[in-house]
Amino acid sequence: MKRSSCLPLAAAVLVFACGGDDATPSTDEVGEAAETGADAETETGTESETDTEPEPDLPTEPERGSLFSPAEAVDLDPAPDVVHVELTAAPHSFEIAGEMVDGWAYNGQVPGPTIRMRRGDALVVDFHNDLEDPTTVHWHGLHVPFEMDGVTWQGAPVEPGGDFVYTFTLDQAGTYWYHPHVDTERQADLGLYGVLIVEDPDEPVADRELVVVFDSWGEHDADSEAGGHHGLDGADLTWTTNGLIDPLFEANAGESIRLRAVNVANAGYVDLTWTTGGEPGVRQIASDQGLLPELVEAPSVVLAPSDRADFEWLVGPDFAGLEVLNQPYSLLGAPSQGEPLRLFEVELAEGGTGEPAPGPLAWPFDGLEPTPDPGAGVTDVLYAFHGDPHTGDWTINGELFPDITIESLSLGAWSVVELRNVSQAAHPFHLHGHAFEVLSVDGEPPPWRIVEDTFDVPPYATARLGLLPDNPGDWMAHCHILPHVEGGMMTVLRVE
Template sequence: MMHQRFAAAACCLAAWATASLAAEPGNLRLAEDLNPDPHILELRLVAEPATVDLGGVNAHAFTFNGAIPGPELRLKVGDEVIAHFTNRLPEPVSVHFHGIELDNAHDGTTTTQDPVQPGGSFSYRFHVTRPGIFWYHPHAMMPTDQVFKGLYGVVVVEDPAEAALVSRGVLPRQDYTLMLSDTTVCKAPGRNDTATFPADPALPWSLTAKGLGSFPGNNAYPTPKDLCETPRDGHGHPRPGPLAAGDIPNVQPPGNCGGKTSCRVNEGQIVLGNGRIAPEVEVRAGQGLRLRLVNAAVSRYFRLWLADASGQRVNLVRVGGEGGLLDRARLEGGRQGSLDLQYDPGEIMLANADRADVVFTVPDAKPGEVLTLWTGDYQHYGTTEYPFGYGGVPSAPVLKLRVAGPAKARERYSIAAGAPLRLHPAVQAPVEDLRGLPITAHLQDPAKFEVPLPGSADESILFTVLGLRESIDGIHGMALEGGAGGGYRAIPYLASSRYARVGDLLELTIRNGTQQHHPLHLHGFSFQPVRLLDSTGKLVYEYDYNEFMDTIDVPATHQLVFRVRLHDRPLAGSDKAGGAAGRWMLHCHIFNHAGIGMMAELVVLP
């Protein structure tokens, strides 16, 4: 019998949203469950083209189950997911459940399965073993364009500590999942913009306050006119054009940059929150609201701040993210050790594929007043192509919160930085500390294997640019995306491949040798950041809290030291161990960077 998971929760949320969250555009649908077992979520997941309303702009998009984003998967730790995937798109697709520590055969990459061809199907099966905010997206043969066209969805795994904290008023009762992204929609041929963002002093710009003047615009190649009127295929090569009004163009550059002086991919013109332009929800003055945030954009960093109608800032307090709740609430931004983070205290910065669990108190505003969650330009680029390291992106609203009146006395909420969460007396379940454990294992030397393999035992992994293209250790890892024939089992190991064994606790270093930030993503395992160093190895910041992550931003010319335990897990659909063994990708999660070579792998041996 089909039933809707968390139907009661949806009904409660309807009381504070503008309309029922299950029906109001801009709010997420919950996955329809085909299985009566309360510990199994069995669903149909269909990749299909659809014309969607982005909020006044109609787009011919790629979708999961006909909408952007796809259905939200709401789970508890220990639940099993069985996702029956069907591909109705005209190109191959696989599904990667980003951040989930699952059986390698179900990781959804080109080294674990052959992409699902048009008309084909594949069933993904796994248990969720860690709380947190996760998401799903394609990962077959340069998925940049598929994500840019709308192919993504969210997974929320409830933390076991949540119920106790909500009942005691430490966490708000109301929560809202917000997937952030951007895209560009073509206009009629001959009418496409010759600048992604024209210079306009009337547009708000987050860097004006830093003395950089009014909004400078961005007319760098490729512009919407370039993308829509001289379009690319899925490999970045020219294809017949122009595209029709409403089409979303491909943005992935070719592997050789197409003879251009850069492989640049500009941010999308339209900023989306849950597939809509600035969706709106209803709140009450004095209440608390919890936002589960996901950056699903191809290349845009989201620098987020909340402001009331007068522009007064409201602090966003982080309580968790990729590994569930933190030990204590954190007010982030400002400085991290000797590093200027380039965003202010009380703001939240999400690099590509980052997630954050944040809370705030709605200020005592009058009924009808609107608070706005904004995103602004962020200085994460190198200065060779980008003036002062910014992208030329105007500030844009991503969510509007309309005050309907005052909250009831029992609904009023406040929280301070440092407030105990996992360390709360009602919970007392601190995050595991990997930093204090002895390191007893190291990477394997593949040259010493009985049958030697390409690879490296160097525990320092270099992000670098070679010939205008991003790489790892000077190796362009595009071979890991397949396409050379022979299926996924024939994909070669690379000189940048690393090898370790199930059960190892490793300490590894990512060295960012470029002038740009890069968000590191490791498949299959959560890690803990330990320290941040500058390019010379001098300490910049020693992490003073524990958190499990699968994606983290590595600043330009800095080094990140992290620890990871390669714990085993059962094979899908059985109790037999061995699910951790296999090939796990490690890459920059700016999709177009991975697509032109900033990709390697961690091969975990039994």
């Protein structure tokens, strides 16, 4: 990431300005603010003065930003079942940790505008490429038609100055994201990513919703060619939450909050854990592909690159604060040494209502049990992962993309895909255009029914996935550690 010196912290959170009941502005609200520093300062409250100047000979604490959800895209279509948005990828300078970053952004904000729709809606995205490089938009985790998937396998990217209209209807609900699928490692790292939320009318609505996007920085230099740092496993990374380092979020007693978390890092894992003096508990309600079968109270949740998780959070009057921490986690995919890093902190708002914690929300969990693994005799496709950080080469079945063998599945025939990781790095396997169920890991069934579009396969482990190939096309299947993709770890699974 190319950085330059930055003016004193001021409008660090232009695109995260507060607006609306859910603390989420729309892009037109922040767009003007982004162009006028004064507005931005006003909205982010950085004009607030303190009565005492810091002692000049003491280190000054960096000013903490306030955490808000990324601004949302404006729906240009009044029809209730159509969401029509405009999305432009363009160069954009923004600030991280006091340094100006010459990056790229969608609609001038990082993360890009959150696209919000409801299950059954049609989405129309007027995409314009204002970059000097070709790009695409891939809709991660969404079951879109192949030609809308934003990949260049059998297709062309959107050239500089070009336009493309992405349009599809979604019959799924959950937290997803979008990013380029051309030169992905570089383009995503430069700031091209955003969240897409599909609401389910059957799900209860929390009092507030907080969308947090975790990203790690220091993975890429904008001036370098892609793929020049495959050995980065273990590099020190700076983590941001919605572009801010360790921001502060204010909660109100008596409110329920739905936290939607997305890890968009190129390679870094987020091992989320919480420190709290008691209530509220942070309980997971959803993962990559929507609601879990049941409420899960886990001490920590690992988000591999591209993973998402939703949490329910019920704030009571005795809330003593909460820290969301990223436990040290090796890029090789295992707990590691080091001190936990706080991703953001939550405090009870001054003058909070004092209301008791709300009761649990009535999430429509289906309670389904995991599908039994039919056993190794039923294996339709097997992918084995190999590679080495020293060479930077990572393979699937010994092949480096694009020199691959295309495996096929029959449309509509439930199938088993086996993943064998014969390497010392974990590999979050992502399949486009489909969801899959985790049947077993090293022969053991999962603790609950896990339906994902990305699943992290630990080193030296075997994971078996159940898949209904119901979406015809040539679907990219790859590790979502993007340096590994650049190193060759991608293939094509044909559904026909």
